[in-house]
Amino acid sequence: MKTSPSLAGLTRRVLCAAILGMAACVPAWAQTYPSQPIRLIVSFPPGGAADVIGRTIATGLGEAFKQTIVVENRPGANGNIGADAVAKAAPDGYTLLMSSGGTITANPFLFSKMSFNPEKDLTPVASTAVVRPYLMVHPSLPVNSVQEFIAYARANPGKLSYGSAGNGSSLHLAGEMLKRDARIEATHVPYRGAAPALNDLLAGQVHFMFDSGPGLKHAEAGKLKLLAVGSPQRASQQPNTPTLAESGLTGFDADTVFGIYAPAGTPAAIIDKLNAEINKVLRSPQAVAAINAIGADIQTLSVKEFADRQRSDRARLGAFIQQAGIKLD
Missing domain, CATH: 3.40.190.150 (Bordetella uptake gene, domain 1)
Known part of the structure; x- marks a missing residue:
């Protein structure tokens, strides 16, 4: 059965109108947002x-x-x-x-x-x-590598403290992962944010912490020691800093x-x-x-x-x- 030209044209017009209507409705959110x-x-x-x-x-x-x-x-x-x-x-x-x-x-x-x-x-x-969680220590600690840090912590059980941005923060969890994987003891000192924790690390009130990046400038100035990054791979901003996995803590990922x-x-x-x-x-x-x-x-x-x-x-x-x-x- 053949469709008449007029009917075919009408069908095409109806379909086109429907498609245009859908196109106008579906992306309406994207077109008007944000207003x-x-x-x-x-x-x-x-x-x-x-x-x-x-x-x-x-x-x-x-x-x-x-x-x-x-x-x-x-x-x-x-x-x-x-x-x-x-x-x-x-x-x-x-x-x-x-x-x-x-x-x-x-x-x-x-x-x-x-x-x-x-x-x-x-x-x-x-x-x-x-x-990235960067492992930093106060310059007073006689260590210059992760291996030396672990050895020192094991030789002084319970004498070290570490700061964090607060209980349950990613920096706290990184510290607990380090304690578990390195088999060391250290006292957690939670702060209300990473900034006050970093300030106390700079002042020597705590011995080490995982820093999320603001402490890097202090490490470059010699006010802190940067030992490692707690990531599966090295940070692009610190290509010469080893990961904790490379330093012996296999699979460390914080x-x-x-x-x-x-x-x-x-x-x-x-x-x-x-x-x-x-x-x-x-x-x-x-x-x-x-x-x-x-x-x-x-x-x-x-x-x-x-x-x-x-x-x-x-x-x-x-x-x-x-x-x-x-x-x-």
Whole structure:
């Protein structure tokens, strides 16, 4: 049976209209978003790695979107306070979270009760950087390598102390991993943020700590000794610094992936648009310089790749926390 030319033309016009209608509706979120300022909640104090990365992203994203990105620091409870605020915000893309991966991957194992479920209530948007844990010691310690440090710690059991950004922080977990893998004893001294911990390390109030990067300038000035990085591979910013694995602690991995998250239920079109624009910002010379300056390595991933990385980190950190018996409440 043949279709008349007029009927065929009508059919084509109907199909075209339908396709155009779908095209107008499906990307509507992406076309109109953002139409107002975006609030970026940083779940850690000013001056730390999360804050530096968050403000760097906010500047670049604001320029790309031609909108104001308001950065708000809401620290506390190892990132839970800021993350909770975002988890309970409207899923419209106008409230985002900048946080360390530990808030999402480690906190469910550290806290018996949480006011939100990171896995269900937050959606991964974009990975921003791998923050490396640098093992630094005060110059008063008579050691110049990881092997010498371990030997000294074993010869002085319980006499050393180490600082961290707080109980359950990635720097605390790195310290506990070191104690386990090196079979040494040391007293943990938690601080309210990495900056005050670093200040006390510089003053000799604690003997060593894992630093997320701000201490590198002090190591270069001779005020601290940089012994190793607690990552599976060397940091691009410190290519001559060995990893703890290379120094004898096989498999040591205390890396933390920092990233941007949105409330669960945020439209996929908005998530995809944010991911694409944040990845563009991260490739800019300004972002590379700012993030490398704190000793971190930029990491751009797709939404799926970021979610997969989170699942892997959750399994790895969860196993360690449960084995070590670390609990915050």
